[in-house]
Amino acid sequence: MDGSSADALTDAIASLLTGTGGGLLGVVIGAAVQRRRNRAEADLARARAEQLLTDSTLAGHQSASDALAQAIRVQTEHLLQPLRSEIARQGEQIARQDEQIARLRAESERLRAERTAWRGRYWRAIDHIRALIAWHAAGAQGPRPRPHRDIATDI
Secondary structure, eight states: OOHHHHHHHHHHHHHHHHSHHHHHHHHHHHHHHHHHHHHHHHHHHHHHHHHHHHHHHHHOHHHHHHHHHHHHHHHHHHHHHHHHHHHHHHHHHHHHHHHHHHHHHHHHHHHHHHHHHHHHHHHHHHHHHHHHHHHHHTTSOSSOOOOOHHHHTTO
8 A cells, every 4th residue: 555545545544534524433332331321221121110019019909000101101201211302402402503503604794895895896996997097008198097096095
């Protein structure tokens, strides 16, 4: 392998770990950790539900029904809590991105206005240069052309 392809490979690996690909790598690792955590929580909820069922079976049919309802509530809460926290996290992320989009739009509009102003000054300067060339070509007779007030301070 020559030096340039080794450098390209090194750059690609560095980009994967720290750059745009690093975000993807972080998401994949985070998803694997979250999946493992969710499995453990589901197993714990299942064990609690089974314990409640066995305890309630001994206590009688009515208490078994209550225990089953309690087990369903416990398991539902264990399943919904991670989803609720993820929804809250994503809501915060969306709010931050909305703020960033608003800032970028304002910056874009400011830059467009600035570009339009500079283009106007550029063309006024070109017109003045053309007027000076025409004046000089005619033997510099008559008064010298006056620049537009936007560019007069720059001359």
